Amino acid sequence: MDFVGNLALGFSVALTPFNLVMAVAGVTIGILIGALPGVGPPSGVAMLLPLTFGMEPTSGIIMLAALYAGTMYGGTITAVLINTPGESASVVTCLDGYQMALQGRAGHALGIAAIGSFIAGTVGVVLLMLVSPLLARWSLSFGPPETFALMLLGLTTVTLLTGDDPLKGYISMALGLVLAMVGFDIISGEARYGFGIPEMMDGVDFLPVAIGLFGLGEVLVGAEAAAGAQVVQGRLGLRDALPRWADVVRTRWSIFRGTVFGFLVGVLPGAGPTVASFLAYTTEKRLSKHPERFGRGAIEGVAAPESANNAAATAAMVPMLTLGIPGSATTAIMLGGLMMWGLRPGPMLFEKNPQFVWGLIASQYIANVLLLILSTLFIPLFVRALRVPYSILMPLIIVFCVTGAYSLKNSLWDVGTMLVFGGVGYLMKKLGYSPAALVLALVLGPLAERALRQSLIISDAGLGILFLRPIAAVLTVAALLAIVVPLGRALLKALRARRPA
Amino acid sequence: MRAADRIAAVLLLAFSAAFAAGALKYYKWWGDEGPGPAFMPFWLGLLMALLAGILLVRSLREKAPGAAWLPQGAGLRRMLAVLALTVAFVAALKTTGMVLGTALFLGAIVRYLGRHRWWVCGAVAAAAAGFNWLVFVHWLRVPMPAGPFGF
Numbered sequence: 338m339d340f341v342g343n344l345a346l347g348f349s350v351a352l353t354p355f356n357l358v359m360a361v362a363g364v365t366i367g368i369l370i371g372a373l374p375g376v377g378p379p380s381g382v383a384m385l386l387p388l389t390f391g392m393e394p395t396s397g398i399i400m401l402a403a404l405y406a407g408t409m410y411g412g413t414i415t416a417v418l419i420n421t422p423g424e425s426a427s428v429v430t431c432l433d434g435y436q437m438a439l440q441g442r443a444g445h446a447l448g449i450a451a452i453g454s455f456i457a458g459t460v461g462v463v464l465l466m467l468v469s470p471l472l473a474r475w476s477l478s479f480g481p482p483e484t485f486a487l488m489l490l491g492l493t494t495v496t497l498l499t500g501d502d503p504l505k506g507y508i509s510m511a512l513g514l515v516l517a518m519v520g521f522d523i524i525s526g527e528a529r530y531g532f533g534i535p536e537m538m539d540g541v542d543f544l545p546v547a548i549g550l551f552g553l554g555e556v557l558v559g560a561e562a563a564a565g566a567q568v569v570q571g572r573l574g575l576r577d578a579l580p581r582w583a584d585v586v587r588t589r590w591s592i593f594r595g596t597v598f599g600f601l602v603g604v605l606p607g608a609g610p611t612v613a614s615f616l617a618y619t620t621e622k623r624l625s626k627h628p629e630r631f632g633r634g635a636i637e638g639v640a641a642p643e644s645a646n647n648a649a650a651t652a653a654m655v656p657m658l659t660l661g662i663p664g665s666a667t668t669a670i671m672l673g674g675l676m677m678w679g680l681r682p683g684p685m686l687f688e689k690n691p692q693f694v695w696g697l698i699a700s701q702y703i704a705n706v707l708l709l710i711l712s713t714l715f716i717p718l719f720v721r722a723l724r725v726p727y728s729i730l731m732p733l734i735i736v737f738c739v740t741g742a743y744s745l746k747n748s749l750w751d752v753g754t755m756l757v758f759g760g761v762g763y764l765m766k767k768l769g770y771s772p773a774a775l776v777l778a779l780v781l782g783p784l785a786e787r788a789l790r791q792s793l794i795i796s797d798a799g800l801g802i803l804f805l806r807p808i809a810a811v812l813t814v815a816a817l818l819a820i821v822v823p824l825g826r827a828l829l830k831a832l833r834a835r836r837p838a
Numbered sequence: 839m840r841a842a843d844r845i846a847a848v849l850l851l852a853f854s855a856a857f858a859a860g861a862l863k864y865y866k867w868w869g870d871e872g873p874g875p876a877f878m879p880f881w882l883g884l885l886m887a888l889l890a891g892i893l894l895v896r897s898l899r900e901k902a903p904g905a906a907w908l909p910q911g912a913g914l915r916r917m918l919a920v921l922a923l924t925v926a927f928v929a930a931l932k933t934t935g936m937v938l939g940t941a942l943f944l945g946a947i948v949r950y951l952g953r954h955r956w957w958v959c960g961a962v963a964a965a966a967a968g969f970n971w972l973v974f975v976h977w978l979r980v981p982m983p984a985g986p987f988g989f
Binding site for chain 1: 839842843846850854857860861864865866869872874875877879882883885886889890892893896907909914917919920921924927928931932936940943944947952954962966970973974977978979981982
């Protein structure tokens with residue numbers, strides 16, 4: 338078994354003191370960032386990515402992956418105690434988690450979320466470890482048509498799943514692709530849409546855009562809504578947050594189902610933790626003998642979605658690492674990070690950079706253990722952090738966005754880009770567009786363009802190549818369905834509405 | 839929301855038309871081997887025009903004006919103030935330098951948003967500026983814009 342050898346290699350990388358410190362820092366910062374309402378995983382990863390450029394790529398990704406896992410749990414704290422989701426994957430946790438807190442069972446809710454996250458995260462890494470190498474080997478046979486079809490599928494599913502209005506989602510995606518066209522054309526080397534400005538000719542860098550859209554944009558939305566969140570008062574000492582064995586036994590099947598759903602949904606390009614948590618919650622409610630308990634403090638309503646979102650966050654790494662296709666805004670930003678470190682995500686990553694891949698996998702095991710320890714031992718501390726007023730937190734986030742954007746290339750141009758997209762992000766949020774779709778399209782745009790043009794060269798200019806090769810055909814048809822079905826449904830709805838009642 | 843959709847749709851239509859036309863005018867449509875640099879931008883412009891067109895038609899047929907989305911009153915003032923202070927902070931970076939600029943910006947904005955006591959604002963500003971210097975300038979060696987005092 339080469340697993341054992343690879344995993345041993347991974348642990349030897351992940352257990353070096355520096356990487357261990359990075360994992361602890363990642364989980365801690367992640368919990369804090371996840372706990373802040375409005376600042377979610379993509380903002381956290383985008384803001385911290387510049388910090389990692391001074392490190393080895395392996396240490397960098399270990400910190401970011403630990404941070405991702407931490408945010409999933411941090412969002413739960415806010416959902417349970419303030420009834421505001423700290424990030425979108427904790428929206429459903431509010432339903433029953435906050436009710437439990439009102440009944441004085443906040444500790445139970447947080448405890449079961451912690452143990453559920455731990456179980457789901459650990460099972461998720463095991464599956465990640467088993468599935469990724471197979472998928473990587475399989476995708477080695479992918480040519481440009483398959484790659485393009487896969488990217489199309491990733492783009493359309495993210496767009497479909499991240500917003501309420503599919504049309505505005507697709508407009509956001511198109512905008513991202515348009516921005517991706519700026520700069521040097523990969524094939525001919527010609528500079529496009531540069532307007533003679535050197536910084537423009539280099540292309541639109543996705544990181545200042547992401548920091549602006551997710552970091553500054555969210556702060557502006559938060560600045561408008563008067564901040565006066567009320568933390569549920571009451572005793573929440575050390576012992577209250579410890580998971581209870583009876584709760585675990587009672588919810589074991591919910592945790593199990595949440596884990597399985599979470600992983601399956603997370604592996605799909607495009608569908609991330611948020612979708613997984615919704616799916617897990619509705620399934621639990623449907624299977625329950627007492628569905629009326631849901632929304633009134635049912636512990637299964639916390640256990641299942643919290644397990645699902647952690648399993649999905651781990652699973653989202655699978656398509657990113659093996660295919661180079663990010664499944665969510667957060668993994669899109671991580672993917673951009675990989676490319677900046679000079680690593681090429683995709684099947685060859687497993688062959689060429691085993692210490693990177695297996696170090697990351699091993700560190701995920703460690704991150705899950707750390708998450709369980711930190712989340713139970715330091716709950717009182719994190720709860721206190723929630724009491725820091727928004728009027729102090731928001732300005733600090735702005736400063737972090739500015740310094741982060743600057744330190745990418747030591748250029749004020751990037752800071753300007755960040756500012757502009759902060760404004761754009763604010764408007765997009767207010768008007769119902771999808772910043773996540775824009776960022777994903779911006780990252781995938783150049784790769785998709787190259788794959789499409791290479792396909793057309795192979796086929797001698799016929800689009801039929803996307804339908805004639807079996808794998809490409811399945812992926813393309815799935816992607817087209819993701820476009821046609823929601824738009825068709827919207828059309829049907831409009832027609833039905835016109836008919837007199 | 840209806841008015842906002844109409845404005846957005848018209849702006850997007852104009853932009854995508856210019857984008858697609860610009861592609862054809864300035865870049866090569868077809869190279870020696872296959873599709874050239876104009877190929878993708880042209881189709882993208884068309885795609886976006888189509889999407890914007892659907893948005894326009896949809897918003898024109900909507901009868902209700904929809905929920906108001908423009909912030910009003912105190913919320914609007916707060917948002918604009920935060921935006922203006924941030925822009926001023928960035929614009930002044932070259933003169934003030936990162937460390938001093940951060941401290942000034944934080945002192946002003948924390949005071950404005952939270953009406954905290956002066957010493958609280960000062961402490962937040964000093965701590966964050968110090969942290970910034972330690973991490974970015976000292977540890978990561980990022981050549982931050984330097985201010986009048988050399989940092």
